[in-house]
Amino acid sequence: MNVNAAALLALALLLVACGKKEADEPDPSQAVESSASRALEDRRRDPFTYANYDSVRVTDLALEANVLFNEKTLDAVATLTFERVDPAASSLVLDTNDLDIRSVETGGEIFAPTTYSLGPDGPALGSKLSIDLPAGATKVRIAYRTSPDAEALQWLAPEQTSGKKRPFMYSQNQSINARSMAPVQDTPAVRMTWSAVIRTPTDLRAVMSAENDTGPTDGDYTFRMPQPVPAYLLALAAGDIAFEPLSETVGVYAEPSMVAAAAAEFSDTPTMEKIASGLYGPYRWGRYDLLILPPSFPFGGMENPRLSFMTPTLIAGDKSLTGVVAHELAHSWSGNLVTNATWSDAWLNEGVTSYVENRIMEAVYGSERAAMEQALSLASLKEEISEQKKPELTQLRLPMALDHPDDAFSDIAYVKGEFFLRFLEQRYGREAFDPFLKAWFETNAFKAATTDDFRAFLVDRLVAANPEAASLAEIDEWLTAPGLPASTPVPKSAAFDKIDAVRDSWLKSAADAATIDTSAWTAQEWLRFINGLPDDISPSRLGELDLAFDLTNSRNAEIAFAWQIKAIRAGYAPALPAVENFLTRVGRGKFIYPLYRALKDKGELAIAERIFAKARAGYHPIAQRRVAEILQVQN
Numbered sequence: 001m002n003v004n005a006a007a008l009l010a011l012a013l014l015l016v017a018c019g020k021k022e023a024d025e026p027d028p029s030q031a032v033e034s035s036a037s038r039a040l041e042d043r044r045r046d047p048f049t050y051a052n053y054d055s056v057r058v059t060d061l062a063l064e065a066n067v068l069f070n071e072k073t074l075d076a077v078a079t080l081t082f083e084r085v086d087p088a089a090s091s092l093v094l095d096t097n098d099l100d101i102r103s104v105e106t107g108g109e110i111f112a113p114t115t116y117s118l119g120p121d122g123p124a125l126g127s128k129l130s131i132d133l134p135a136g137a138t139k140v141r142i143a144y145r146t147s148p149d150a151e152a153l154q155w156l157a158p159e160q161t162s163g164k165k166r167p168f169m170y171s172q173n174q175s176i177n178a179r180s181m182a183p184v185q186d187t188p189a190v191r192m193t194w195s196a197v198i199r200t201p202t203d204l205r206a207v208m209s210a211e212n213d214t215g216p217t218d219g220d221y222t223f224r225m226p227q228p229v230p231a232y233l234l235a236l237a238a239g240d241i242a243f244e245p246l247s248e249t250v251g252v253y254a255e256p257s258m259v260a261a262a263a264a265e266f267s268d269t270p271t272m273e274k275i276a277s278g279l280y281g282p283y284r285w286g287r288y289d290l291l292i293l294p295p296s297f298p299f300g301g302m303e304n305p306r307l308s309f310m311t312p313t314l315i316a317g318d319k320s321l322t323g324v325v326a327h328e329l330a331h332s333w334s335g336n337l338v339t340n341a342t343w344s345d346a347w348l349n350e351g352v353t354s355y356v357e358n359r360i361m362e363a364v365y366g367s368e369r370a371a372m373e374q375a376l377s378l379a380s381l382k383e384e385i386s387e388q389k390k391p392e393l394t395q396l397r398l399p400m401a402l403d404h405p406d407d408a409f410s411d412i413a414y415v416k417g418e419f420f421l422r423f424l425e426q427r428y429g430r431e432a433f434d435p436f437l438k439a440w441f442e443t444n445a446f447k448a449a450t451t452d453d454f455r456a457f458l459v460d461r462l463v464a465a466n467p468e469a470a471s472l473a474e475i476d477e478w479l480t481a482p483g484l485p486a487s488t489p490v491p492k493s494a495a496f497d498k499i500d501a502v503r504d505s506w507l508k509s510a511a512d513a514a515t516i517d518t519s520a521w522t523a524q525e526w527l528r529f530i531n532g533l534p535d536d537i538s539p540s541r542l543g544e545l546d547l548a549f550d551l552t553n554s555r556n557a558e559i560a561f562a563w564q565i566k567a568i569r570a571g572y573a574p575a576l577p578a579v580e581n582f583l584t585r586v587g588r589g590k591f592i593y594p595l596y597r598a599l600k601d602k603g604e605l606a607i608a609e610r611i612f613a614k615a616r617a618g619y620h621p622i623a624q625r626r627v628a629e630i631l632q633v634q635n
C-alpha cells in the first residue's frame, strides 16, 4: 500500500470509529480503492524507486571514491544537495542496494549526524534509505562502501583484460543499478548535476560519463558533469586505459592493445555527430568519446553521456557493426536529453533512438545499408512478438506493473518504437517530420516525458495541421494496442531480395555451397542469408556451408552468433566447441542469453550448465543474474 492509500485507510477507520460518516460524504472504502488504483494509473510516477521525489528532489551529487581493487569495493562519500518541492518535507528518501552505510550527516555549510533508517532488502528495488531532515538543511553527506557483489559493478582480474597485466573495473547503472554504486534517487524522472574525485592505484586511469580529467595517469582524477542527468547515466571505469583522438571533440579510450583498432573501426563517429546535429539540433554535451570495454561488457553499447561504453565485439575490421555507435550517439538527443519518465515508456528512449540511429546510418553509409538494417530489425521484432505470451508486453506504452524495469527493453521498445516513427515519417513526409522531432527534443530538453506527452505533442504539431495524414485511431493503435499494426512500413532492400533468392535456390537444389558467389556480401547480407535458413535444416547442409565459408569461426561477432544459433537449433555438433569458446570469451547479453536459451530448448541443458559454471565468473553481475534465470540455476 502506498502512503496516500495508508493515510486514506487511517482516515476511513477514524471516520467509522467516530460514526461521523454522513450521506453526502464520499464512501471512504471506495476512496481507498480508487486511490490505490490511481497510484498505478499515474503514468508519471516511477514505481521502481523508493525516492520521495514529489516532495524532496536531489539536484546535485558530489562523489568522492577510492577504488579498492583488492576488496572489490568503492569506499566513498556522497554529498547530495536537495531541493524541497514540499516546503514542509522532513525526510529525504533515497534508493540503495547492498550499500554498507557508515554515517549520515545533514547540513549546509557545517554537517552534523542525523537519524536515518535503512529498510529491508526488497527484490530488485534494494533498500529504502530514509533520512530525517532538520529544518534548514540543504545537503546530506553519506559515507558508505559498495558491496563486492554490487549489481552495477564488474571487477576484472588482470587475466580477464586484453593486456593481462592490470585489473579493470566498470559500472553499468541502467536501469536500476545506480543505487548499488551510490545512494541516489534512482529514477529517470530525477536529474542532477554531479562531480567526482576518484582515486585509483597510481598506474591506472579512471574515466567517467562527464568532463574527463585529461591530466597525467597519477591515480587522482576529478570530473564534472554540468548538465543535469538521471542517475542511470552516472558511469565509472578504471583500468589500463589509453586514448586516441578521432577529431578535436571525439576520441576513443581503450586498453592500449585495442585503441588503434578501435580508432580505425569507429573513425566515422565525428561524421555521425555532424549528421545528427544537423537533423536534430546542437550536440549539447561538449565532447563525445567512446570507451571500449573488455569483452564481458553485457551490452552492445551504453549511452553514458559524453562517454559511451562499447563492447569490443563491434570491432569487426570492416565498420559493419558501427550502427551501435550511431545508436549510442543518438541517445544524446533521445534518452539523455529527453528522458522517459518511467521505464514503462522505454520506447520513448530506445525506439526514438533506433529511428535516429537508422537516419544516421542512411546518411553515412547510404540508403541500401539503412534498409537492410531495418529489415533485419523487423524480422527480429516479428519473431519476438510471435514468442511473447503476454500481449500487453507488445504495446509501446507498457503497463506500469512490470516484474523488473529491464523487461521494458525488448524489440518492442526498440523496433516497434522505431517503426512507429517511420510510419509517422511516411505519413507526414520528412519535410514536416524532421522539424517535428527536432522540436520534440528542444521543447523537452533536460525533462522527463511520458507517452501521453508525446501523443499530445504529436497531435498539436503534426496531426492538427494535417488531419488527413493519419487518424488518431491509427496513432493510438501504435501506442496502446498489442502486436504490429497493419500500417507498419515495409522496408525494401533489393540486396536482400537477391540474398533470399540465392538462399532459396540453394536450399531447393543439391548445389555445392562453394558455387554461391559471396565475394561482395556485406555482414548484413550474411545475416540475412543465415537467419533465413530453416531451423530444421539438416546438419550436413550446414556442414557444406561451413566447409565453404567457415562460418563457425567468423571474426564478425554478429555473424558468428547468427550461425551458432542456427547450428544449435539444427543440431550441427561441429559448431559446439566454437559456441563454448564464444560463451566463455564474450559476456554481451544480446548474444549469450539466446545461445543459452537455444541450448536449453534443444535439450542440451547439461552442456549449457557446464559452460555457465566455467564462464560465469567472467560475466558482469547483470549477465550472471539473467543467465541464472534462463537456466533456472541458483544465482
Ligand code: BES
Residues within 6 Å of the ligand: 174, 175, 298, 299, 300, 301, 302, 303, 323, 324, 327, 328, 331, 350, 406, 409, 414, 590
Ligand atoms: N541503453 C541501452 C542498453 C541498456 C538497455 C542497458 C537497458 C540497460 C538496460 C543501449 O543504448 C542499447 O540499446 N544497446 C544495444 C545496442 C543497440 C544498437 C540496439 C545493445 O546493447 O545491444
Ligand code: ZN
Residues within 6 Å of the ligand: 303, 327, 331, 349, 350, 353
Ligand atoms: Zn539504446
